[in-house]
Amino acid sequence: MATEGRVVTARDGVQLYVATCGTGPDLLALSGGPGLVNFLADERLWPDGVCAWFPDPRGVGRSAGGPHSMATAVADLEDLRRGLGVESWTVLGHSAGSDLAVRYAVEHPASVRAVIGVAGHGLHKDRTWSAAYHAGHEPRLDIEWDEDVWRALNESFVDWIHEPGLWRGLADCSVPMRIVAAGDDIRPDWPLRQLAATVPGATFESIPGVPHDFWHTHPETWRALVASAMTTE
Template sequence: MYHWDQRGCGRSQRRGPYSVDRSVADLDAVRRHFGLDRVALLGHSWGARLALGHALAHPGSVSRLVLVSGTGIDDDATWHPRYQDAFFRALGEDRARWEELRARDTDRTQAEDRELAVLQWSVDFADRDRAREHAEAMATPWFGVNAECNATIGAELRQGSAGLLRERCAALEVPVLIVDGERDIRPRRAVDSLERVLPRVRRTTLAGAGHLPWTEDPEGFRSAVGAFLA
């Protein structure tokens, strides 16, 4: 199994350019670096879109594709307002602090950057009693968040052509597994558009899990992915 820190993130240098195509090319460079002719790709959230993009660009190098807690190929407007409402409900009493930190933007300390990330990531867990604990673990060790990278790639994804992406997905012959957490605050109907168009797809929804289903239902996640890859 191989895992890498994407360009501008984690232990990688904060150096662009940042784009979807550049990220796909970086992923293919990792594959070629390890001398792998074909790989089974697993991507989570934005990583699911990245893995899909790589499979569309290099279908011959992908044997299986696992898309975890991603979104679909329809416009964000079809699901994002409901996600935003759910986000603020999940924040609850932490919303005021989140808004205070968010408003300071470039005037935050490193510790405050981490606090903002922990608050934001905590909403992704269905178990509210352990949400902060899980988010703290995600932020340890702390490498920071690359706001420029997030904003640039996010804007590009929002401007993409859903029609063209739908046509390319309909022609993809790579077997695909979609894994959802039933209680992900991103409406799961957001990925319905992708499921409908892929010709070789199966889908597993894990009850009681949020946006990071391997954390809240590790056995269910392991079973679904393991059976698919086998």
């Protein structure tokens, strides 16, 4: 697991916990859920030459607080960046963490050097693929989570994707984004293709033969992806 931990005080006084490992360019790793502890905080997943940061979301794990909105989650990321003394960082998000990374980049482009969005949900609530999703549902991993935080962030996500300026903000975003689909993900990749086609500096790719949680099933593939993304940033 990650070898060190820090506590940063958010602007409203809430104590936020962030684990870290490695040295080099700063990379903020946002795990999915939402409302799960940061399951990416394992130094075996990260290549040499990277200083990776793994925050537990507000109200989850070792971070204080409780249910909150995506806007608060974004503000927490900025408070972490300032509190850690980081000028700017690459932001990698997995699943729901990818959606948060995209919003963070749109709202704070000076703080984000690049986004690596892996197996994201996409900015939609389309359920036409619901039957296929449930038929192929992958086994759930045993990861600590908070149901109230999960519910609040999901509701806030729906509010965000209904905002009238959402797509204008994406089209105007100058942050480079590498949007990555897991080839065997039970979710469709068309929302990720749409996202990559909207953001001017975004690219799309799909990694064949890996499921949604390939950080767990194919750690070598995950590590190689991060190394490649950080090298070509």
